[in-house]
Amino acid sequence: MELDAVNCSALERLTIHSKRIPSLYVSGCNNLIEIEGMEGMGKRWVIVSEDRSNLSNNLKQSLVQALCKGEEYDIVIADGEMPELFSNRAEGSSLSFHVPPGSDGNKIQGLVAWVVCAIDGNISAYQRGEAVIRNKSNGVQLFKRSIMLFTMSTNSSNQCSWVNHISLAALPPNAMKAGEQLELSVEVKHTSFEVQKCGVHMIVKKPEVEYFDDS
Template identity: 30%
Template sequence: NLSEGDIPVEIWSLASLEYLNLAGNDFLSLPSGLSHLSKLDNLCVDGCRSLQSIPELPPNLGTLDAKYCTSLEKLSFPSNYKRLPVLYLPNCNSLAEIQGLENLNYVRIIHMESCSILANNLKDSFLKGQSELYKSSIYLPKKEIPDWFSYRRMGSSISFDMPLHMVDDQFLGMTLWVVYAAVEDRDEWFVPPSVAICDRTNRVDWAYKPTTTHIQVTREEHSFLIHIPKSYFGYPLKGGERMDAWINIEEPFEVKKCGIHLAFKPDITGGDQGQSSSVNTDGRDELMDIMHPKRGRDISVVETSCDLSKKDKFPKRLRMEPDQTKDLNTELDRLKK
């Protein structure tokens, strides 16, 4: 239950400090000396319900834990910030602005569940700004898929075509938008959605699992936005490939709808580089039948027949803990037996 005057001023002179836990205190604002902690990598202010602002984050901060800071209205990134931030901000209901966020090249993870004000203030340009090298995951309280997603469908599976005559070095990756909700409210947290993708044309399939923490069980509809960069595909794309995607999520969650956006470098315009209309896919179980990962990481790739006519059913849900991504292929192989 510390207030501003109770924090020792000497703490802001600890040039080598890497982790600072100020959770559960009653201060209204963090002192400006926080920005002097040049090596601070993790700042935790969870449950500081009176905290209203964080004037400026340290320049090398990697992770900010600010869950249940219900009075927090504003925080700010410094102009010289160069990291890929991880921001845990669920239930910061009053948060309206993150200064400098849209100036960042990329983000790694942002949890802003129940942060309706902040989510509504986010610009599409920020959500579209993705990388060909780095993955990102954003959780936010939105019920609709933006119009700039060319492929949209109700349910948890979708098919789409890569543009014809695609130039591979212009392709940045694909962005997936998932709207989900639980059938009931629970005081529990479950693993986030994972994605299975099949390239029917090249007979390659792979699984993508975000490296993030659990998501809260709530009936309120939320969205999960992930960007899968080109570097994670593991093989070149020539254009015209038919792709299937299926989203797997733990009970009691349900996927309401999903969408795909193919991201290209800004100088690509018109022609065959654009996206065609969405193609509905039935038989989500058949899509999971062709999963044959061979090496463990966030994505597993292997050549396969991509034969959706197989009748041996694959379980609809896979239990994969966030710290077990290295065992993804082992888990999938076990479930196939």
């Protein structure tokens, strides 16, 4: 079972009630600003095939916010603009960034990675690649994940993005420390796809607030 929303021009919000949907495909829904209920989908594919001019920032923000809650589905978007939330970003297939001061491995719950690829020509294709995160300070590889890129010949932006939540919960507490430099590197082996830029948003655990009763 899969859920497709195609050419629903009046649709502004799409609500998912089932947890058994293996994939979600959205195309031609020009007024869509939010997808609700993605948090319960688990490990799934979400493909949003929209022209660049039609994909709203609100929709992209809602997709990223769902990932920030720890879900591990992959999102593929026919768009090359990442939200401002991704303050760590760089041109090319690799990005170096630092663990924030005052935090360590057990405070960083995960990362949301955004990878933009340029597409050479109007093609319809699935393409796989690989994303790796390593600690540049000590050379240790922290994470490796297979990625998927998808584009249709109708994609006028000639760009596509892969967005994914990378959990760091399984890493040992000393896997990374405040101030250390991490690196995201992406490889796509296809002559029609070129990694154009990368971005990372770090999900940091909020400090617990203690309350004292003086009575």
